[in-house]
Amino acid sequence: MQNASEAGDKPGSGTGDLSLERAPDIVEAMNAHEPDKAAALLRSLPTEKAIEVLDLPGLANTCEIIAELPSETAVALLSAVSDDRAADIFKELVEPLRTTLLNGLNPETRTVILGLLAYPERSAGSIMTTEFVSVPSTWTIAEVLHHIRMVERTRETVYSIFVVDPVTKTLIHAVPLRRLISGDPHANVLTAAPARKPLMIAPEADRMEAARLISRYDLLAVAVVDGPGHILGIVTVDDVIDAIVQESTEDAQKFGGMEAIDEPYLRISFGEMIRKRAGWLCALFLSEMLTATAMQSYQSELEKAIVLTLFIPLIMSSGGNSGSQATSLLIRSLALHEVRLRDWWRVAARELPTGITLGSILGAIGIVRITLWQTLGLFDYGPHWELVALTVGAALVGIVTFGSLSGSMLPFILKRIGFDPASASAPFVATLVDVTGLVIYFGVAAVILRGTLL
Template identity: 90%
Template sequence: MQDTSETITKETLAGQSGDLAQERAPEIVEALNAREPADAAKLLRSLPAEKAIEVLDLPGLDNTCEILAELPKDTAVSLLSGVSDDRAADIFKELVEPLRTTLLNGLNPETRNVISGLLAYPERSAGSIMTTEFVSVPSSWTIAEVLHHIRMVERTRETVYSIFVIDPVKKTLIQAVPLRRLISGDPHANVLTAAPARKPLMISPEADRMEAARLISRYDLLAVAVVDGPGHILGIVTVDDVIDAIVEESTEDAQKFGGMEAIDEPYLRIGFGEMIKKRAGWLCALFLSEMLTATAMQSYQSELEKAIVLTLFIPLIMSSGGNSGSQATSLLIRSLALHEVRLRDWWRVAVRELPTGIVLGAILGLIGVVRITLWQTLGLFDYGPHWVLVAATVGTALIGIVTFGSLCGSMLPFILKRIGFDPASASAPFVATLVDVTGLVIYFGVAAVILRGTLL
């Protein structure tokens, strides 16, 4: 009975692999992601080698390491030898020992050296996402020679849309020539005649990968060269590498905005313990911070006993300050990431946010006053004989709290970046918690001034 079950499973997988072989690589990735690593490995192994390499080359494949662990060593090494060098480096970063060393040693020396070199670059650097599979030609070649070379190496290069021209003696980068300029150029002319008049854009391998993204976005490039100090080209960062980096960065920032550590796996693939670990720390920190709110309210216990009506507006006051702070934080984190503002611009941001917070607070304060007035005059609620002073307290407090929230939310990213933390850590929950405490102090401070001699 067991043998029959295994036979059915093998036949089913064989039939599925035949169907999958006709699909595009992204569709195959989705199919493999829906299966356990052992079954996914069997399906991957049954695909034609070229198709399997194309699938493994896509960053969207989940459990890549587990799938490779299920494959025979020779098969895994063969597939890794076929994928692009930058993708192979990403895979090796995730592999655990001893599988990592075993597969790395199985590669041919040239591929092993390239991948080891890529692994040596700092995480999130341009060097860590660059590919060494690019088209480079000596500056002495003609356009016809370059085009012939492209036809010969096209299948082994990640992109052929940008051709990098090298000094034949110094081996330094001279120019980057778009393929379309070569196609339209005189075949007998030197390759440099098709080059743009401007100097090629370059980036250091130690530079942040988002700097490469900014260059590619700003200058509408398909690839940017990564060079060392003397100007030797080490590799290139392509637009698809940048897109993957942007998606990863955006995902991490979105998770941090929600008040948790970034996760690097799909939601359904995260273990229960790992989920608790990622979320519990920030949740406990925020909970402990919120205790300060309770402490602040205890300090104003006597005022609350004398003017119970003030408690009705505490949620309104606290949420308004937190919301204004979250808005400012989101704007500044994005601006810092895009280098629209720098650390030295903090005072310009403060000067901008101060009047902005006052106006926004005045708008909310006016709405609050109108609301209290309408409820009082229409008989929907009785705020007491001093309702006008209560309205004035709420309106004035909102101006102060929203202004403080805007300033606090805009300055926190600068402070965190200055001390070496990710500005995205100034997430909305963290800002809201901070503003909640100060908001209560401002609210009851304003109440003590306006309501002194009446309710207080």
């Protein structure tokens, strides 16, 4: 137990008893160990504390830890954690352990978990909990409060009470607990209900839709109902936070030009790291080969005006940067439903003048830079340096404008064909703009420098 005590110590706590720590701190300590050691730590905790720890999604290698536990211990813990958390764990367990532990659950719990597992991944149904408080509309406030006291320990949240029709069992109202506490105990529960209709969501809806409802209306939970209006479960604010963190992590990884990773960085195996990163890196590398092809097409121009090569990195990076900016803005706006697919033309109408203005600013800076270097004697760009400066300035206007337009439209295209807009990663956009940027650069040079350097 010495290792367990050391893992649980906190600066200034003065105690080595891990069971006295808060569950998130215990999770952090367990994440520092291999699964077998973490399982030993979990078994050393009091049952209630072990359940609280296992209920936290931040616990790494949960399935491996479960596999290290005796079957009866694992079944007891999985039976006691919240149903949605148990479903998440069973989703990741491998056979035959998955079936063995499922069969060990009581029939009611097993039915609930199998029902949750049947919902599509990333749907509201897949993250909802079935442990909520519902009462018939015929009860008084006193009866409801008594019922809450009786079932509180078996419910994930009691801050929202859902009132259903006693005959049809359909959802009628959602009543905040604070309104019940301040209401007349002898009055009907509906007297404490807000005048507005309850918000609800279908189980097949995207989980981020539940997040938007909770965020927009400042809810603690939103009801998940079937077609007739029977309440199947609730999505709580903590479920939404976990989903947002996962979605944001995956989007950040995709935007960096790699596949999403669902494990902590230090827990990813070397082979998995290579597999997740190599595919995208190879695809981007092959795409960048088009840049070499484009430069080969302008080989004669480069031989005649070698000074143009000095500005190729400047030209390519400026277009890629403007495209990445636009892509970042639109991916976030699409995710938050600030813009929709039908708004693509409005976005294009905004990005076109924006790109021209930004390109003009960068073009002006480029012209000033060439002029200063030439007049101060820092570098000689040749007898036609004014035309070279004009070429760089004009090319920057075209490239930054194209980068802004293509970067803003790419998320729309991906979403329209059914892909995650986050796949429009910054490296992908930069690669696209690199190739087209060279074409624009040398096209502008061919027009401006014709008869002089070309």
